Amino acid sequence: MTLCISWIRKVTSQVEELVIATDSRLRSAGAWDANPKIFPLPRNDSFIAFAGDTNYAYPMIAQLINAVKNHPKSKQRFQDLAFFKGFVVRCFNDLLEFRSDLVEGHVIPDAQFILGGYSWKYGKYFLWTIHYDSHIDAFTHRPATYWRGIDGERKIIFLGDYVDEAKEELIKILRERNKISEGGLDYEPFEILCKMLKSNEDKPNIGGAPQMLKVYRHINTVPFAVKWSINGNERITLFGRPLQTPEKINHPLIDPQIMSITNYGQSSM
Numbered sequence: 702m703t704l705c706i707s708w709i710r711k712v713t714s715q716v717e718e719l720v721i722a723t724d725s726r727l728r729s730a731g732a733w734d735a736n737p738k739i740f741p742l743p744r745n746d747s748f749i750a751f752a753g754d755t756n757y758a759y760p761m762i763a764q765l766i767n768a769v770k771n772h773p774k775s776k777q778r779f780q781d782l783a784f785f786k787g788f789v790v791r792c793f794n795d796l797l798e799f800r801s802d803l804v805e806g807h808v809i810p811d812a813q814f815i816l817g818g819y820s821w822k823y824g825k826y827f828l829w830t831i832h833y834d835s836h837i838d839a840f841t842h843r844p845a846t847y848w849r850g851i852d853g854e855r856k857i858i859f860l861g862d863y864v865d866e867a868k869e870e871l872i873k874i875l876r877e878r879n880k881i882s883e884g885g886l887d888y889e890p891f892e893i894l895c896k897m898l899k900s901n902e903d904k905p906n907i908g909g910a911p912q913m914l915k916v917y918r919h920i921n922t923v924p925f926a927v928k929w930s931i932n933g934n935e936r937i938t939l940f941g942r943p944l945q946t947p948e949k950i951n952h953p954l955i956d957p958q959i960m961s962i963t964n965y966g967q968s969s970m
């Protein structure tokens with residue numbers, strides 16, 4: 702159970718970043734609020750994130766990472782991201798062949814993924830959802846599309862729970878800032894995720910600290926640490942996990958309260 706949002710952030714008219722952010726809650730016997738849901742891939746130009754059943758998602762992502770490491774053409778990016786998505790879909794579908802003794806109701810995989818990154822071949826960012834299509838009995842992909850009817854370009858994917866509410870909140874905040882009809886996206890989707898996590902009493906499927914990662918055009922993925930209040934104490938988290946003293950942050954740190962970013966080398970508090 703997840704709320705996952707990925708979008709292309711407009712830094713300037715000429716500079717863009719690809720951002721992915723999610724909550725950190727997994728549910729089984731109860732809620733567990735310190736779990737990674739974003740996974741940078743060994744290629745360094747891309748990530749994968751998930752929503753849905755972790756019984757499918759976690760082993761599939763783990764085996765995808767192993768497959769990339771074992772495939773030099775993919776790991777070293779000779780296989781461009783635009784074609785790598787096919788590698789991912791084939792990997793997931795191959796894994797389905799080895800299921801057996803399925804419990805009733807678990808035949809159709811209840812897991813969805815966001816795959817995104819930067820293509821050196823086409824010189825742009827790509828975003829796809831990867832989902833199971835019962836009509837073809839296999840995983841397939843669907844590309845993100847730009848919003849229509851505005852001046853400017855906005856590309857965004859919502860995945861998981863409370864998606865309709867998150868979309869409504871995004872429209873509301875863009876309207877309040879006079880950005881509804883023109884311009885790109887900044888950190889508004891991240892602000893919405895944080896807002897929903899802070900008031901999640903009626904949203905049991907999401908929780909924990911937000912986690913965030915960026916992909917840059919220089920073909921690097923950079924995880925961001927997040928400053929977050931946990932049980933009344935301000936903590937620094939990374940991929941949802943509160944860091945322990947004396948851990949050091951080797952990544953940029955974002956403070957959602959004031960939407961500021963500080964550089965490397967901060968204390969974990």
